[in-house]
Amino acid sequence: MVSFRSARSQATFALRPKIALGTSRHRAKVVGGSDAYVHSFGTLRNYVQALRQCAEWYSAQSRAFRHGFHGQVKDITSAQAREYLLFRANHVGQKQLDLDRQSIEKMLGERLGRIKSNAEKEDRLATRPRAYTQEQIEQVAQHQAPENSLATLIAASAGLRGHELFTLATLQEQEPSAHRQFRPDRFAGYPDYNCYTVIGKGGLVREVAVALELALLLEEVRLPEPRGVRDRSIWYQQKFKIGGGQRWSQSFTEASSRVLGWSTGAHGLRHHYAQRRLEELQQRGFIWDDALEIVSQELGHFRRDVTLTYLR
Secondary structure, three states: OOOOOOOOHHHHHHHHHEEOOOOHHHHHHHEEOEEOOOOHHHHHHHHHHHHHHHHHHHHHHHHHOOOOOOOOHHOHHEEEEEEEEHHHHHOOOOHHHHHHHHHHHHOOOOOOOOOOOOOOOHHHHHHHOOOOOOHHHHHHHHOHHHHHHHHHHHHHHHHHHHHHHHOOOOOOOOOOOOOOOOOOOOOOOOOEEEEEEEEEEEHOOEEEEEEEEHHHHHHHHHHEEEEEEEOOEEEEEEEEEEHHHHHHHHHHHHHHHHOOOOOOOOOHHHHHHHHHHHHHHHHHHOOOHHHHHHHHHHHHHOOHHHHHOOOO
16 A cells, blocks of 8 residues: 655654664664664754655555555565665765665664665766865855854864854863763874864764864854754754854855865865874874874764775
């Protein structure tokens, strides 16, 4: 029987048993070596969107009276899921395909195995350098409104994601997560800086280094009282009057396009940070593996293999 639920409703309903927003990821039940639950609203939003696409495809198969396709997306089998992913592999890039797979794996509670994208993009972006130079960053910042300009310089200085700019706080205001084992030699070789904390993916609170001159400018725009700000359906308590999130990211992209004639997006600032820090650490005598691990922790993902993607 074909479902009369909308594709989005199907996706939300299918993920409902897996939602554990605000809980600690490291204490979660593990299935097949991975976390069984969704702890972040941002991740949930991405999974629902990805599953919505799958639900639309599944419904189309049901309407075509294909054997075994009936009900809702929650009824999909692992074999049908792989058929869907092979279909998607011809239409989307690798990053989106991986997200599609991860959302279905979360719903099913089992691993499906990685599928390679055949999309014609041929990842022109993957071969094009993403990182901005310091000179380019300063040029772009000069063509942004003051709040966004300062946010750009701080994001590059500390390797921040867009939404993390909203969560900047001192160590006294916001302590780092206690369940993670942080290396004591983080920020080695970093010039004069002040330490702040931000809330990253999965609610992980980590320390970040902000260049001293930028930290002084940041304190000058401290708000009398924290204010609530909404970005992509998530509320943050902002302590400083600076840009962040989607609006800041869009501002950066537009300014970069005007000034430089191209843009690799605000994420290019994290590429800049990773490459700069790896160079600084190696200049101080750190071997490659240690430098890579340090930078992975500074960026807030604790995976050296992910850090390698920032080296272009």
